[in-house]
Amino acid sequence: MTREAVLDSRQEILRTAARLFQQRGYDATSMNDVAAALKLSKGGLYHHFQSKDEILFEIMNHAMDLTQERVLAPVGNIADPEERLRALIRLHIEVVLSPRDREITVMLHENHPLPPGLRKRINQRKKEYVHYVESLMADVQKVRRAKGSVSPRAAAFALLGMINWIYQWYKPEGNLQTNNLVPQFTEMVFGGILA
Amino acid sequence: MTREAVLDSRQEILRTAARLFQQRGYDATSMNDVAAALKLSKGGLYHHFQSKDEILFEIMNHAMDLTQERVLAPVGNIADPEERLRALIRLHIEVVLSPRDREITVMLHENHPLPPGLRKRINQRKKEYVHYVESLMADVQKVRRAKGSVSPRAAAFALLGMINWIYQWYKPEGNLQTNNLVPQFTEMVFGGILA
Numbered sequence: 001m002t003r004e005a006v007l008d009s010r011q012e013i014l015r016t017a018a019r020l021f022q023q024r025g026y027d028a029t030s031m032n033d034v035a036a037a038l039k040l041s042k043g044g045l046y047h048h049f050q051s052k053d054e055i056l057f058e059i060m061n062h063a064m065d066l067t068q069e070r071v072l073a074p075v076g077n078i079a080d081p082e083e084r085l086r087a088l089i090r091l092h093i094e095v096v097l098s099p100r101d102r103e104i105t106v107m108l109h110e111n112h113p114l115p116p117g118l119r120k121r122i123n124q125r126k127k128e129y130v131h132y133v134e135s136l137m138a139d140v141q142k143v144r145r146a147k148g149s150v151s152p153r154a155a156a157f158a159l160l161g162m163i164n165w166i167y168q169w170y171k172p173e174g175n176l177q178t179n180n181l182v183p184q185f186t187e188m189v190f191g192g193i194l195a
Numbered sequence: 196m197t198r199e200a201v202l203d204s205r206q207e208i209l210r211t212a213a214r215l216f217q218q219r220g221y222d223a224t225s226m227n228d229v230a231a232a233l234k235l236s237k238g239g240l241y242h243h244f245q246s247k248d249e250i251l252f253e254i255m256n257h258a259m260d261l262t263q264e265r266v267l268a269p270v271g272n273i274a275d276p277e278e279r280l281r282a283l284i285r286l287h288i289e290v291v292l293s294p295r296d297r298e299i300t301v302m303l304h305e306n307h308p309l310p311p312g313l314r315k316r317i318n319q320r321k322k323e324y325v326h327y328v329e330s331l332m333a334d335v336q337k338v339r340r341a342k343g344s345v346s347p348r349a350a351a352f353a354l355l356g357m358i359n360w361i362y363q364w365y366k367p368e369g370n371l372q373t374n375n376l377v378p379q380f381t382e383m384v385f386g387g388i389l390a
Contacts, residue, residue, distance in 0.1 A: 023308075026222070028308075111217075111304070137388060146390070147389070149382045149390050150388050151379060153371065157357075157361070157364050159388075161356040162360075164360060164363075165352070165359060165360055169352050169355075176352070181349065184349040185349065188345050190387045190388065190389060191344075191387040192384055192390065193332060193335070193336065193350040194386070195342055
């Protein structure tokens with residue numbers, strides 16, 4: 001197999017496993033279930049991943065890769081802080097609602113305790129994202145001369161809560177979709193519910 | 196035992212089970228573990244709860260009772276919509292950060308799939324709370340003559356995301372505590388991050 005084909009089959013395993021974990025729960029899904037859903041032998045699956053915890057970690061790590069590629073990389077090219085924040089809100093919501101990757105990014109919120117070494121690596125990546133958003137909030141508040149009643153850190157946590165919570169209520173057939181959610185959440189971040 | 200003593204011991208079981216579920220994960224915690232932590236015989240535990248799913252359901256149900264008693268009941272007495280929303284934000288954050296009940300309310304976000312009948316009952320109670328907040332947002336926007344770029348529903352989901360996400364980042368030793376978080380989140384809801 002080429003390196004691309006190996007990468008593709010790893011990602012297919014992660015996507016299938018993520019879907020099963022959400023449908024049945026992480027603990028109720030066995031390595032056998034994952035292998036069967038992929039029409040792989042158990043040996044074939046273990047060739048790629050040594051344990052279910054490794055699969056969960058790699059799903060979470062892939063979700064952070066997606067955030068890096070589709071949110072942080074593009075906004076890094078935008079000089080104006082306010083435009084950068086507007087782009088981050090839009091791109092982060094797009095990743096969270098992406099039909100292809102929704103099952104991957106949702107797994108960032110799985111409560112199953114990972115082995116300490118793996119948990120530390122994911123938490124480090126999550127922390128870096130929080131710090132990026134916090135520092136962006138500070139830049140926006142500075143150029144827009146905010147009155148100062150909201151700290152950049154509280155603002156960052158509020159924004160991440162608004163966006164990361166979407167998976168709890170989102171319905172593919174509902175009225176709130178990316179196209180109308182992005183402008184509403186953006187308005188709220190800049191002007192609150194009275195905007 | 197009096198009715199009060201039975202209620203107390205049920206609540207002690209729920210609180211202990213919630214703590215174990217969070218430390219070890221829901222699936223990794225057995226009924227034996229719960230009984231041992233309470234110094235109860237397995238029979239003593241099964242006298243109160245027939246299964247682990249029933250315990251999880253009752254934890255979630257108790258969390259919704261706390262929301263009813265400590266958020267919805269008190270705000271129901273406030274006539275002015277803006278004051279009612281300010282009180283709801285404060286009281287909801289206080290419930291989420293209550294040292295005594297934090298382990299109970301966090302379990303509302305446990306992803307383990309409950310049997311359909313139980314899941315339906317919890318989802319119904321969660322939905323009623325969302326609808327209450329949505330209708331309160333509409334009232335506030337009306338009296339404050341909001342410009343109309345944010346729908347009450349998107350505003351309700353944003354607020355619930357901000358507050359319910361707190362458990363993901365909150366640290367008892369951190370700088371953000373109830374006393375400074377409440378005014379900052381309130382400012383953001385009414386005026387955004389530039390307030």
